[in-house]
Amino acid sequence: MGQLTGPTDPTADAHWEHNHPRKGFFTDTSICIGCKACEVACKEWNHNPQDGNLELLGSSYDNTGSLGASTWRHVAFIEQGQERIAEARESGRALVSLGMPRIGPPAPPSVADLADADTTPPDTADFRWLMSSDVCKHCTHAGCLDVCPTGALFRTEFGTVVVQDDVCNGCGTCVAGCPFGVIERRSNGTVKVAASREEQHAKHADVPNAGVAQKCTLCYDRLVADETPACAKACPTTSIKFGDHDDMVETAKERVATLHGQGMTEARLYGANENDGVGGTGSVFLLLDEPEVYGLPPDPRVPTADLPKMYRRAGMAVAGMAVAAAVAFLGGRE
C-alpha cells in the first residue's frame, strides 16, 4: 500500500516501472441523451447477465436503477422542474465564485476569453431530464483495493482498478470499502445453501462469477490491445470521452467554462479535485446539479485515510497501558 491520502500518481504508487499515462473517462452529462447504448455495450462486451426483468422502476423511465455486480455502467434518468433548475443554476454559480471547481489555468475557451460572449442566462425551462452515465470512479486512493485481504483487486499500469475473478474469495470487504457504493458481489438471487458441490455448480452454472465482487474494469482487456473501452466507443453523442487522465480533466474544465459562458451556471465538475477525500478520481464527471441529485456522495473519503492517525492513537494507548502496568507493578513491590 502506497500513499494513503492526497494527490499522487497511483501507477507510480503501485510501483509500475514503465510510463503509461494514467487513463480515465470524462463523462459530460450535459450531452447525454439517455439512450443507454453504453450500458448495453458494457454488458455485451463483458458478458454480464441481465439485471431484473427490464420493467420500468415506477420512479422514472429507468429500468436498471443503479450500478451493481452485473451493471457496470448505469444511466440515471432524473426529472426536474423549473424551481429545481433555478436552484441548481444558483448553486453552480456559487461554487465557481468560491473557486470550486477551479477553472484554469487559462485554456481556451476560459471564462475570461468568453467575456464578450452573450452570458444572458437562458430561459429556465419548465422541465428537464438529467441523464448521467455513472461508472466505477477508478479512484486515486481506492478503498476497495486498499481493504481487499486477498489481493484480488489490483492497480493496473493504466492507473485503473481491476478485480481478478479467480483470486476473489467473495468476502465482500471491498463492498464496505468503496465510498461510492460501486462494487458488489454477484448473487444468483437465492440464499439457499447448496448441499453438494454438484448442486452448487448447477445453481451457479448460468450465473458467471456468482459470489465474486464485480465492477467496471475500464475495459482492461481492451486497453492492453490499445482499444477504446466499449461504452465510450458506443456512445453516439461523445458524452463518454476516454483518454489520458490529465487531458480528460483539462477538457472537463474547459467544458464547464464554456457552459458557464453560455449562462448554464449549473455545470460543475465531480472527481477532478485531487485534494478531495479520494485524491481525485480516474472517472471525471460534468454534472448539472449537486452530486446528491445523481446519488453521488458530495464528499467521498477513502476509509483507509485515517489509518496513520488510528495507528498513532493505538500506539499511544499501548504505551499508556505499559506505563500504567509498570507503575502498578513497581508500586506493588514497595
Ligand code: SF4
Ligand atoms: S469507485 Fe469504489 S469500486 Fe471503483 S475504484 Fe473507487 S473504491 Fe473501488
Ligand code: SF4
Ligand atoms: S469501461 Fe468497459 S467495463 Fe467499464 S463500463 Fe465501460 S464498457 Fe463497461
Ligand code: SF4
Ligand atoms: S451512450 Fe452516451 S448518450 Fe447514450 S446513455 Fe450512454 S452516455 Fe448517454
